[in-house]
Amino acid sequence: MQTIGVLTSGGDAPGMNAAIRAVVRMGIYRGLKVVGIRKGYSGLLAGDFVDMDLGSVADIIHRGGTILQTARCEAFKTEEGQRHAVEKLTARGIEGVVVIGGDGSFRGAVELAKRGIATVGVPGTIDNDIAGTDTTIGFDTAVNTVIEAVDKIRDTATSHERTFLVEVMGRRAGDIALSAGLACGAETILIPEEEYSIDEIVERLERSFKRGKRHSILVVAEGVGSAMAIADKIRERIGWEMRVTVLGHIQRGGSPTAADRVLASRMGAMAVELLLQGHSAKMVGIQNRRLVAIDMEDAVARPHRPDLGLFDLARILAI
């Protein structure tokens, strides 16, 4: 293998730049030519390629977002699109591609692999919703962003004796809500993986009110439903004021944490090694602090399960 490509696809995540840097630098260190593919699969179809050198990834390890930019691309989902993508890669002499993204991006990478382009996936998504890896690049940063915001909200909640419901990202996975909720001492955490009952939430709020607590923080993953509607239902029952904060896209940005930079550097470098060893349709994962190469098709087929032990622990500690 002489030339590899690297792209970022799907939703951006802090640490993607650190992963690009690792792919480029490890690739060059191993004597490869590295081509950056801009804007994910849409840039691939458009032939939006840029030769990468050591300097192209200087000064990016600490930056959020992705210098290669990212996109979603419907045309790539079709057979014709995938054939066209292979033609573009072959014309440029690209034999292997590192795909940094989420499970949708990996489904695309599996298709490329079936058509003879070696692909390795690096999980980059704040949601942590990929099976086969304990954590994904960007998750730790997003959790820390939520913690910083909720700590500030708690100051007001305490001063004004108010109950706040904070909606965090996680359409399909409750991982951000779980980790951030536990770390913030949230009184209640709602995640898509667990049923909730308004009765129980109200009971918990009333119980803590009785022991003199006049403020509470509830953390809700967006996949549970509309935070406003949930707040309305609780408000109707408890009869006291309740504020809703939707954190939104601030959770996707920002400088990556140390954990994300280290993870991205390790995973990006490993992806290059896997391509050089002749692997394809593999995803780099981390399990019990060790990097692993797992079957990409298997990873996207399996459902991700969050650590529900955190859910139980948070409930006990917020008694």
Ligand code: ADP
């Ligand atoms: P993420 O990678 O963050 O999960 P998406 O699900 O939006 O984000 O996927 C990113 C891109 O990957 C899509 O816009 C599309 O180009 C490609 N993709 C997603 N699913 C498939 C699929 N089943 N087959 C081929 N390409 C896919």
